[in-house]
Amino acid sequence: MSANSTRLRALALYKELHRLGRDYPDPNYDFLGKLRRMYEKNRHLKDxxxxxxxxxxxxxxxxETLALYSLRKYRHLKRVYDPAPLPKPPL
Structure with missing residues (x-):
């Protein structure tokens, strides 16, 4: 694989992760900052x-981030559309 195609893959992945990171549910977790630091840490790789x-x-x-978002969406839909649990009948 050529260096240029690897570079393009890395840039495309960065863009995807950056888009996903904008909606990260925990504001205290610095997703975009960690993403940038991870890319900066690995910029010297040659092998x-x-x-x-x-x-x-x-x-x-x-x-994993996509799975987290899907789970969050599923939980929200379940909370909104799931009817209130019925009381258990007496035995």
Missing amino acids: PEEIEKALKLGEYIKN
């Missing part, structure tokens, strides 16, 4: 295997 490992970690973080 293709290390770069691939870092990109896989970024993909994992993206998938």
Whole structure:
């Protein structure tokens, strides 16, 4: 894989993570700051295997963040549309 295509993959992943980070539910967790620091920390990587490992970690973080958002959406919909629990009948 060429260096240019790896760079483009890294930039695309950064953009996706940045978009996801805008809506991160916990305002005290500095998602965008941590994202930037992670990319700055790995900017010196030259070994293709290390770069691939870092990109896989970024993909994992993206998938976990998407799962977090889906769970949050599911919980909200359940809370809104789930009828109030019925009282248990006496035995």
